[in-house]
Amino acid sequence: MTHAEDRPGHVVLLGDSIFDNGVYVPGGPDVVTHLRGELPAGWAATLLAVDGDVTAGIPRQLASLPADATHLVVSVGGNDALGHAHLLGAPVRSVAEGIALLGRAQSAFERDYAAMLDGVLATGLPTAVCTVYDTNPSAPEHAVIRSALALFNDAITRTAFARAVPVVDLRLVCTQAADYANPIEPSVVGGARIARAVAAAVLVHRDARRSTVTA
Known part of the structure; x- marks a missing residue:
């Protein structure tokens, strides 16, 4: 008898375009093509x-x-964060006021992300999610973007762990300038690394419906 697993x-x-990166790697394999070779x-x-979708596009x-x-496997949230990018230039009177401003954006995103993930989990299929990576380290505003994205990634990880969903931390996967086709899209090299991480997460957890282990 053949077991389901x-x-x-x-x-x-x-x-979003973390997976749908074909237009950014003309002539080269995109993420899903790399993934097929890893499975x-x-x-x-x-x-x-x-490309371009936000959490509300997942349904x-x-x-x-x-x-x-x-x-x-879900990788979304970067475009939601971009929608709040204007806050980085908002005038504030103190660091605390600035943190509170970003905190409200974080809370709104966390509500949207939780609703999205609950909808995905309603399919009953084993699911993993990805964090938003830190952008090309050669980008002029990399340090600021990395710090701001930490708020959104905290919402992703909290939401995932509360539901015992595995997390693929792309911040640890795409760490070099060569991983990026531009400041925010994965290159052929980065796409290959993302595909390997996704395949590893799927294969490690294929015998369990849910897990809190990060990949």
């Missing part, structure tokens, strides 16, 4: 992520979920 899997990528023979990978992506999907 021995059957070929079908990984579906949801989210065991017989496994499939489908790209439903859409639309789920509407196209293949019937034979076995694992979901």
Whole structure:
């Protein structure tokens, strides 16, 4: 008898241009192509992520979920954070006032992200999520962006861990300028590293519905 965990899997990528990076790597393999090469023979990978999408776009992506999907991986939140980028230039009278301003943006994002993730988990499929990476380290405002993104990544990890969902921390995956095609999109090199991390997370946790272990 063939056990369910021995059957070929079908990984579906949801989210934004971290997965849907084809336009940024012309002539080179995109993330989903790399992923297909990292998965065991017989496994499939489908790209439903859409460049530019925010957390509110995930339900639309789920509407196209293949019937034979076995694992979901979500990488979204960077464009939500970009929507709050104007706050970095807002005048404040103290550091505390600035933190409070960013904290309100964090709280709004956390509510949206939690609603999104609950919708994904309602499919009943094993799911992993990704943090938002820190952007190209050669970008002029890298230090500021990294600090601001920490607030959004805290919301992602809190939400995931509260639901015992595995986390792939892309901040530890894409760390070099070569990993980026521009300040915020993954290159061929970065896409390969992302694909390896995603495959490792899926394969490590394929025998369990949920886990708090980070990949």
